[in-house]
Amino acid sequence: MEEVSIDVKKSTSTALNFFEERKMCVMLFLAVVMVAGGMVTICLGTYHISIPEVYSIIATHLFSPDNVDSLNKLKNTIVWNIRFPRVIMAITVGIGLSVAGAIYQGCFRNPLVEPYILGVSSGAAFGAALGIVYPHIFISIQLGAFVFASLSVFLAYTLARSRGQTPVVTLVLAGIIIGSIFSACVSIMKYLSNDTQLREIVFWMMGGFYYTTWDDVYLTVPVVLISVAIMWFFGWKLNVLSMGDEEARALGVNPEVFKFIFIVLATLVTAICVSSVGIIAWVGLMMPHAARLIQGPDNRFVIPTAALMGGVYIIFCDTIARTLTSAEIPIGIITAIVGAPYLVYLLRSKEKEIFG
Secondary structure, three states, X not given: OHHHHHHHHHHHHHHHHHHHHHHHHHHHHHHHHHHHHHHHHHHOOOOOOOHHHHHHHHHHHHHOHHHHHHOOHHHHHHHHHHHHHHHHHHHHHHHHHXXXXXXHHHHXXXXXXXXXXXXXXXXXXXXXXXXXXXXXXXXXXXXXXXXXXXXXXXXXHHHHOEOOEOOHHHXXXXXXXXXXXXXXXXXXXXXXXXXXXXHHXXXXXXXXXXXXXXXXXXXXHHHHHXXXXXXXXXXXXXXXXXXXXXXXXXXXXXXXXXXXXXXXXXXXXXXXXXXXXXXXXXXXXXXXXXXXXXXXXXXXXXXXXXXXXXXXXXXXXXXXXXXXXXXXXXXXXXXXXXXXXXXHHHHHHOHHHHXX
């Protein structure tokens, strides 16, 4: 009997190792696709540049900065100052929104929750609109968007908290209320703006990487990557939270503390992404769910897989947005066109789970 028990344990351990190795291979494949896709994206555009030339320009800047003057000035400007920071920002935003979506879905135990559920998008839109109409209030539009995106979640969390607890349903309802208030405030800003300002507000709300610079990269990338790393490190606690508050307490995890940590970090990531590039919808809804279909429910694998899929997806959408026509299409339109049919599929496939 002991030999049989040992054999069963060995076979179980082997099976688990196989599945974990398969999941790691999936993530490695997605990472390769993301890097390769980024290189190809830099080549594409009105002015075509070959992959060897792109590699040479990037390598020169990174490893031989003294030789930058020897590069073709036009190609150097296009690759290093325009396309490369844009690709890095696209990958970063894709990673940030996807991981934020996975965190929100895990905390709220609902596959239809996305990063903007607590009014982040409406708050950011109001902050940006305020900065556009009254530019003397904030140093930059991005700062106004970030401040009000963070404020919207703070208000929603404060409104929902009662007797030391923050029920999920109450928090979602509070987010809807705060989001509606800020949406009304955005409408007021549109009414007060002139034609030029109104056009700028509308384009900002549709999202895009038109004006991405290295300053945006230096500000956004460290915050997103550090926050994502922390959330990934505590992925096993998100697994516990996904089972419900009572089960979490029984396993020795304080759900209120860790829900607060997760929501703060996810909100920080969402706010800084939205403040930099505008509102890009559906990414945080689709990517975590797609990651679960591939990797299963374990958030230790869902978080990195969703991050890589988000990076690949945003690169793909941004490439379409800037190459499909002579005039650049806001990326929010592309993600919405793809996301709406996906939501229909998600509603149909999860109908029993959602509606009972």
